[in-house]
Amino acid sequence: xxxxxxxxxxxxxxxxxxxxxxxxxxxxxxxxxxxxxxxxxxxxxxxxxxxxxxxxxxxxxxxxxxxxxxxxxxxxxxxxxxxxxxxxxxxxxxxxxxxxxxxxxxxxxxxxxxxxxxxxxxxxxxxxxxxxxxxxxxxxxxxxxxxxxxxxxxxxxxxxxxxxxxxxxxxxxxxxxxxxxxxxxxxxxxxxxxxxxxxxxxxxxxxxxxxxxxxxxxxxxxxxxxxxxxxxxxxxxxxxxxxxxxxxxxxxxxxxxxxxxxxxxxxxxxxxxxxxxxxxxxxxxxxxxxxxxxxxxxxxxxxxxxxxxxxxxxxxxxxxxxxxxxxxxxxxxxxxxxxxxxxxxxxxxxxxxxxxxxxxxxxxxxxxxxxxxxxxxxxxxxxxxxxxxxxxxxxxxxxxxxxxxxxxxxxxxxxxxxxxxxxxxxxxxxxxxxxxxxxxxxxxxxxxxxxxxxxxxxxxxxxxxxxxxxxxxxxx
Amino acid sequence: xxxxxxxxxxxxxxxxxxxxxxxxxxxxxxxxxxxxxxxxxxxxxxxxxxxxxxxxxxxxxxxxxxxxxxxxxxxxxxxxxxxxxxxxxxxxxxxxxxxxxxxxxxxxxxxxxxxxxxxxxxxxxxxxxxxxxxxxxxxxxxxxxxxxxxxxxxxxxxxxxxxxxxxxxxxxxxxxxxxxxxxxxxxxxxxxxxxxxxxxxxxxxxxxxxxxxxxxxxxxxxxxxxxxxxxxxxxxxxxxxxxxxxxxxxxxxxxxxxxxxxxxxxxxxxxxxxxxxxxxxxxxxxxxxxxxxxxxxxxxxxxxxxxxxxxxxxxxxxxxxxxxxxxxxxxxxxxxxxxxxxxxxxxxxxxxxxxxxxxxxxxxxxxxxxxxxxxxxxxxxxxxxxxxxxxxxxxxxxxxxxxxxxxxxxxxxxxxxxxxxxxxxxxxxxxxxxxxxxxxxxxxxxxxxxxxxxxxxxxxxxxxxxxxxxxxxxxx
Numbered sequence: 024x025x026x027x028x029x030x031x032x033x034x035x036x037x038x039x040x041x042x043x044x045x046x047x048x049x050x051x052x053x054x055x056x057x058x059x060x061x062x063x064x065x066x067x068x069x070x071x072x073x074x075x076x077x078x079x080x081x082x083x084x085x086x087x088x089x090x091x092x093x094x095x096x097x098x099x100x101x102x103x104x105x106x107x108x109x110x111x112x113x114x115x116x117x118x119x120x121x122x123x124x125x126x127x128x129x130x131x132x133x134x135x136x137x138x139x140x141x142x143x144x145x146x147x148x149x150x151x152x153x154x155x156x157x158x159x160x161x162x163x164x165x166x167x168x169x170x171x172x173x174x175x176x177x178x179x180x181x182x183x184x185x186x187x188x189x190x191x192x193x194x195x196x197x198x199x200x201x202x203x204x205x206x207x208x209x210x211x212x213x214x215x216x217x218x219x220x221x222x223x224x225x226x227x228x229x230x231x232x233x234x235x236x237x238x239x240x241x242x243x244x245x246x247x248x249x250x251x252x253x254x255x256x257x258x259x260x261x262x263x264x265x266x267x268x269x270x271x272x273x274x275x276x277x278x279x280x281x282x283x284x285x286x287x288x289x290x291x292x293x294x295x296x297x298x299x300x301x302x303x304x305x306x307x308x309x310x311x312x313x314x315x316x317x318x319x320x321x322x323x324x325x326x327x328x329x330x331x332x333x334x335x336x337x338x339x340x341x342x343x344x345x346x347x348x349x350x351x352x353x354x355x356x357x358x359x360x361x362x363x364x365x366x367x368x369x370x371x372x373x374x375x376x377x378x379x380x381x382x383x384x385x386x387x388x389x390x391x392x393x394x395x396x397x398x399x400x401x402x403x404x405x406x407x408x409x410x411x412x413x414x415x416x417x418x419x420x421x422x423x424x425x426x427x428x429x430x431x432x433x434x435x436x437x438x439x440x441x442x443x444x445x446x447x448x449x450x451x452x453x454x455x456x457x458x459x460x461x462x463x464x465x466x467x468x469x470x471x472x473x474x475x476x477x478x479x480x481x482x483x484x485x486x487x488x489x490x491x492x493x494x495x496x497x498x499x
Numbered sequence: 500x501x502x503x504x505x506x507x508x509x510x511x512x513x514x515x516x517x518x519x520x521x522x523x524x525x526x527x528x529x530x531x532x533x534x535x536x537x538x539x540x541x542x543x544x545x546x547x548x549x550x551x552x553x554x555x556x557x558x559x560x561x562x563x564x565x566x567x568x569x570x571x572x573x574x575x576x577x578x579x580x581x582x583x584x585x586x587x588x589x590x591x592x593x594x595x596x597x598x599x600x601x602x603x604x605x606x607x608x609x610x611x612x613x614x615x616x617x618x619x620x621x622x623x624x625x626x627x628x629x630x631x632x633x634x635x636x637x638x639x640x641x642x643x644x645x646x647x648x649x650x651x652x653x654x655x656x657x658x659x660x661x662x663x664x665x666x667x668x669x670x671x672x673x674x675x676x677x678x679x680x681x682x683x684x685x686x687x688x689x690x691x692x693x694x695x696x697x698x699x700x701x702x703x704x705x706x707x708x709x710x711x712x713x714x715x716x717x718x719x720x721x722x723x724x725x726x727x728x729x730x731x732x733x734x735x736x737x738x739x740x741x742x743x744x745x746x747x748x749x750x751x752x753x754x755x756x757x758x759x760x761x762x763x764x765x766x767x768x769x770x771x772x773x774x775x776x777x778x779x780x781x782x783x784x785x786x787x788x789x790x791x792x793x794x795x796x797x798x799x800x801x802x803x804x805x806x807x808x809x810x811x812x813x814x815x816x817x818x819x820x821x822x823x824x825x826x827x828x829x830x831x832x833x834x835x836x837x838x839x840x841x842x843x844x845x846x847x848x849x850x851x852x853x854x855x856x857x858x859x860x861x862x863x864x865x866x867x868x869x870x871x872x873x874x875x876x877x878x879x880x881x882x883x884x885x886x887x888x889x890x891x892x893x894x895x896x897x898x899x900x901x902x903x904x905x906x907x908x909x910x911x912x913x914x915x916x917x918x919x920x921x922x923x924x925x926x927x928x929x930x931x932x933x934x935x936x937x938x939x940x941x942x943x944x945x946x947x948x949x950x951x952x953x954x955x956x957x958x959x960x961x962x963x964x965x966x967x968x969x970x971x972x973x974x975x
Contacts, residue, residue, distance in 0.1 A: 135742050136861040137749075180695050191693065194670065207948040214859045216891035217667065217929040219656050219706055220941050221971055222953050226702035230695055247750045266611050273613075274723045277796045279753070320753045324800065383690045385612040415692035453693040465696050472683040476960065477698050483959035484952065495697055 031093050033072060040075055040119070043085045048125070050074040059100060059120050060111055067108040067459065070116035071098070078125045080200060080208060080239045087237065088206030090119060096489045097121050099233040101175025102146065104167035106379070107458025109232045110175065113493040123174045126239060130212075132157045137245040138197060138214040143174025143238050150243070159245035162189040166362070174238045180230030182454030184282045187414030189246070191454070192229065198242040199225040204235070204485040214242045227484070232456055233491040235484045249318045251325045252281065254354035257336070258309035258344040263388040265313060265413050268341040272315060275332040281316040283414030284361055285387075288312075290410045293367030294360055301363045302356065305344050313413065314361050364410050373406070373423040376436050380444050381417040381453035391418065394443040398422055398436060405436070417453035441468070463497035507569050509548060516551055516595070519561045524601070526550040535576060535596050536587055543584040543935060546592035547574070554601045556676060556684060556715045563713065564682030566595060572965045573597050575709040577651025578622065580643035582855075583934025585708045586651065589969040599650045602715060606688075608633045613721040614673060614690040619650025619714050626719070635721035638665040642838070650714045656706030658930030660758045663890030665722070667930070668705065674718040675701040680711070680961040690718045703960070708932055709967040711960045725794045727801045728757065730830035733812070734785035734820040739864040741789060741889050744817040748791060751808040757792040759890030760837055761863075764788075766886040769843030770836055777839045778832065781820050789889065790837050840886050849882070849899040852912050856920050857893040857929035867894065870919040874898055874912060881912070893929035917944070939973035 031039070040049045050056050051073045061068045072095065077083045090097050096118035100110040112118045127144040134157045141150055147168040154161040163176065165183030175181075177199070181192045189195065198213040211225060228236055259265055265285060272280045288310045294301045305312070317332075319325030329347060336342045348354035368375055382390045391409045398405050406423035422436050441451050445468060457465050466474070477495075482488075507515070516525045526532050527549045537544045548571065553559045566573050572594035576586040588594045603620040610633045617626055623644040630637040639652065641659030651657075653675070657668045665671065674689040687701060704712055735741055741761060748756050764786045770777045781788070793808075795801030805823060812818045824830035844851055858866045867885045874881050882899035898912050917927050921944060933941050942950070953971075958964075 133859070133861055135746050136859050137746070138859070180699070182693055182695075186693060190670075193699070194666075203948060203952065207951075209948045209952065210946065211949070213924060213926075215857050215924075215926050215929075216860070217658055217662060217857045217888075217893045218926040219658075219928045219930055219932045220926055220937075220945075221706075221708075221933050222956060223656070223669070223702065223706050224949060224952055224956075226699060227956075230697070230699055232697075247754050250753070270611050270613070277726070277753070277755070277794075278723050318753075320800075320804065324796075328796065381691050381693045383609070383612050383614070384692070385609055412693075417693045448689060448691075450689075450691050450694040450696055452695045453691075454695055456695045457697050461696075469696075470686065472679060472685045473687070473700060475683075476679065476685065476700055479959045480698060480700075480703075480956070483955045 036093055036095065037073055039089050040073055040086065043089065044075060044077050044082050048076045048078065048082070056120070059103065059122055062105060062108050062111050063103055064106065067111045069112035069114055071112050071118055071120040072116065074120045074122055076122045076125050080202065083121070083202045083237055083239050084206050084208050086121065087202050087204065090489055091205055091487060094487070094489070095119060096492050097237070098491050099123065099174070099178065099237050101143065101172030102167065102170040104171045105175065105179060105458060106455040107460040109179065109456055109458030109491070109494045121237065123172060123239070129153045130240065133214070134159050136214055138242055139245060140212055140214070140240065140242045141173055142240045143172060145173045147171050147173065147176060154245050155248070158248065160248045161243060161245055163192060163195060173241055177229055177238050177241055178231065178233050179456045182417065184284070184412065186412065187283060188281050193226070195244045196225060196229060196241055197244055199228055199238055200240040201228050201236040201238055204487065204490050209236070212240055212242050230456070232458060232494045234481060234494050235490060250320055251322045252316055252318045253325055253329060254348040254357050255315050255317065255329065256304045256346050256357050257313045257315070257342045258305050259311040259313060260340060260343050262311045262391055264341045265311065266385045266387060268313065268336060269384065269414060271336055271339065271341060272317065272332060275335060276317050276319070276328050279318045280414060281318050284314045284411060285413035285418060286312045286314055286361060286364065286410055287408060289406055289408040290364040291360065293371050293408060294363035297367040297370035298363035301360050304346055304357060304360065307344065309344060314357055364408070368408055368421060368423065371423060373426050374428050374433060376422045376424065376433055378420040378437065378440050379417070379453050379455045380420055380440065380449055380451060381415070382444065382447045382449035384413070384416040386447050387413060387416055387418060390443060390447045390449065391420070393446070394420060394440050397439045397443055401435065401439065457495055459493050459498065462495055466497050512569055512571065513549055515565050516549055516562065519565065520551060520553050520558050524552045524554065524558070532596070535579065535598055538581060538584050538587050539579055540582065543587045545588035545590055547588050547594055547596040548592065550596045550598055552598045552601050556678065559597070559678045559713055559715050560682045560684050562597065563678050563680065566965055567681055567963060570963070570965070571595060572968050573713070574967050575599065575650070575654065575713050577619065577648030578643065578646040580647045581651065581655060581934060582931040583936040585655065585932055585934030585967070585970045597713065599648060599715070605629045606716065609690070610635050612690055614718055615721060616688055616690070616716065616718045617649055618716045619648060621649045623647050623649065623652060630721050631724070634724065636724045637719060637721055639668060639671060649717055653705055653714050653717055654707065654709050655932045658893065660760070660888065662888065663759060664757050669702070671720045672701060672705060672717055673720055675704055675714055676716040677704050677712040677714055680963065680966050685712070688716055688718050706932070708934060708970045710957060710970050711966060726796055727798045728792055728794045729801055729805060730824040730833050731791050731793065731805065732780045732822050732833050733789045733791070733818045734781050735787040735789060736816060736819050738787045738867055740817045741787065742861045742863060744789065744812060745860065745890060747812055747815065747817060748793065748808060751811060752793050752795070752804050755794045756890060757794050760790045760887060761889035761894060762788045762790055762837060762840065762886055763884060765882055765884040766840040767836065769847050769884060770839035773843040773846035774839035777836050780822055780833060780836065783820065785820060790833055840884070844884055844897060844899065847899060849901050850904050850909060852898045852900065852909055854896040854913065854916050855893070855929050855931045856896055856916065856925055856927055857891070858920065858923045858925035860889070860892040862923050863889060863892055863894060866919060866923045866925065867896070869922070870896060870916050873915045873919055877911065877915065933971055935969050935974065938971055942973050
């Protein structure tokens with residue numbers, strides 16, 4: 024069959040797909056396929072033989088077997104909210120786009136075991152909701168949670184605002200069901216907490232961006248719900264105090280810091296200038312501020328902890344001002360400001376250059392200082408807006424150049440930022456992945472032993488090279 | 500050089516080793532090598548061309564290059580406290596034993612970043628101590644911590660008594676330095692919390708039991724120290740209430756359950772009969788008890804939490820009796836009882852058969868019931884002592900047969916236990932690994948897609964098959 028299938032005409036290939044999924048599972052009209060073939064930032068647009076929407080793991084396995092036999096590539100896609108072009112095919116039109124959205128069942132949830140089993144097409148918000156309905160918490164949270172699907176979140180090892188407390192997606196996965204590149208099914212939907220029987224194969228597929236197989240379902244860790252949380256906004260004397268304040272927060276709260284976000288003056292200015300309804304929470308225009316969410320066993324205790332924390336932070340000279348949200352509305356207003364930084368910068372005049380970088384938490388002040396100096400040396404009028412997840416060392420170091428700056432100037436800024444990241448032993452992709460957007464930048468700085476080992480792995484798992492072939496590979 | 504090296508005589512090979520490490524790094528006398536060639540349970544005894552004790556990563560790399568060229572296998576060893584024979588060579592004498600104990604420097608510790616970098620030969624207790632001295636906590640804790648080394652703990656993905664709170668060794672590793680089977684060095688001693696740049700290669704080596712490369716150093720996660728902890732001993736109405744009590748403990752303490760250990764009547768009887776100084780903590784000989792350690796922000800708050808917890812547990816009918824340690828001495832006495840179960844069973848008459856199995860936490864009562872019934876059906880007089888880490892579903896389901904039972908009877912008991920484990924989708928090695936001891940039992944139940952993928956991985960990373968070749972492979 025594979026030998027015969029290799030000679031399949033395109034229409035015979037489509038017939039085989041339809042035989043697997045039924046007609047509603049296969050689209051071939053350009054108009055139907057279009058929304059799936061472009062990423063949501065509209066950086067990439069590709070072509071495909073078909074968009075295929077399977078309804079079960081067996082269908083995915085049959086599709087992949089068919090493709091392996093026919094030499095057709097497979098590009099898996101979840102909610103298509105990725106930021107690096109990893110979920111859309113390239114322009115050659117010789118692949119299928121495999122869209123997992125119909126596989127969206129919660130297969131099971133066990134509150135006593137603090138675990139649930141969900142299919143790849145489940146939207147994150149639905150998973151959070153199902154956990155909540157069972158009296159439990161699934162803690163992954165990020166901007167795209169109303170659209171992003173579990174399969175894609177696993178394939179990209181997604182991050183978000185709670186990583187410092189609960190880890191990334193990798194840390195929340197207990198087991199996986201994966202269709203391998205030969206169409207066999209690795210079925211390890213275990214909810215075991217301990218299982219030392221050789222290689223932990225599921226780790227391969229988490230963060231592999233669909234290059235080693237198709238995640239069709241996952242078992243996930245759950246947590247007890249939070250009883251009380253408070254949102255606090257602190258002004259720092261200097262950025263250098265940020266990591267020390269974080270450390271103090273961890274120590275004074277029994278390690279219950281849910282998130283710890285850096286907000287620079289530039290970010291507040293972008294937000295308040297361009298996004299209606301945002302307000303600067305403090306007087307005096309502090310240069311560096313932090314938005315943190317802390318949880319506790321009860322409101323009373325949390326208040327007591329925060330009283331001690333605030334006192335200690337002032338005494339240690341780590342904060343100059345601050346405000347604790349006294350209501351849900353005040354808390355929402357603070358988080359709105361945090362979220363409005365992105366939109367405010369988008370609406371600001373000039374050319375916006377984004378980076379998703381990380382360094383060791385204690386190195387963040389040094390990195391921001393060095394990278395800012397380096398950018399300003401070339402572009403003295405650049406606006407620099409380094410905001411985001413200070414709690415886990417992941418800052419979106421965004422730069423605004425004046426309108427009319429050349430493409431070379433834009434590229435030059437990223438090269439400067441990445442060079443400083445290299446100096447600090449940091450990462451050029453903290454949470455968004457490599458996809459196609461960062462493949463060249465990553466390849467340029469990937470040490471040979473890592474590149475060799477990664478290539479050997481990929482070849483061993485996918486010898487025909489049919490799984491998401493454009494990802495991790497610089498365009499020629 | 501590899502081609503020439505392949506023709507090396509044994510003495511020329513040893514000369515090359517000595518040229519790399521100096522004479523104090525190479526032992527070849529049988530008497531000197533003996534302690535390294537036998538595992539501490541004395542189940543395995545092997546032979547080696549030499550025991551080599553390198554002092555640096557460069558030396559490890561040079562040794563592995565030499566071995567790769569000469570076709571000599573490499574068996575890595577840390578503190579030699581493994582329980583499945585994974586750290587001693589087999590009988591053919593064609594490998595070297597690579598002992599990492601001289602590489603025992605703490606390379607760095609950063610309390611603000613909550614991270615440290617240590618060499619593979621650091622003993623766990625020393626790592627815990629260095630973290631404590633810096634005002635931080637490294638939470639991995641297990642019986643062999645005074646001898647076990649970080650490299651071996653990583654290679655075996657070690658567990659212990661705090662897994663339910665902090666995870667296994669895998670969850671505590673931020674980065675690794677690994678000498679690959681061709682002698683190149685994968686140098687990823689990052690302390691980044693977020694780093695999504697393609698495959699997370701370090702995951703390959705954690706739990707691989709030395710079959711894919713030699714871990715020479717690691718960067719590790721640290722935590723804030725605990726402020727207050729209490730030890731509690733509960734009697735359960737039935738084993739079925741164990742998982743529900745655990746769930747209640749998590750909810751009533753802000754998820755601050757540090758450990759949750761099951762102690763059956765049989766375990767108490769073994770301990771109190773054979774280990775001096777142990778006492779039964781409660782009246783009335785309850786059949787099932789639990790030893791738990793819970794932490795809190797202060798003694799007062801913890802006491803308040805425990806008051807509420809105990810009240811709720813009694814109200815829900817999940818406990819029939821209990822005692823909270825009121826002093827360090829009382830706490831130690833309770834933990835002594837827990838630890839004395841192992842020694843007590845060792846000293847008891849009869850043949851002791853040990854199992855390190857896990858099931859989903861909520862399935863533990865069902866598993867223990869089913870496995871006990873199945874064993875008693877064949878051996879009505881067997882004593883069954885299922886104790887250990889209920890908090891993460893890992894029970895040491897140990898069975899005593901009467902003295903004089905045949906080897907077939909012993910083997911039969913393990914087969915019964917493993918068959919029930921299979922029925923529950925559990926693991927035949929929760930925390931000890933596969934090594935050589937469980938290779939056949941694992942191979943017999945390993946699904947084909949997993950076995951194939953694991954074999955392809957191993958071949959891709961170690962094409963010459965020189966890394967710890969007896970591990971994961973059933974003896975012929």
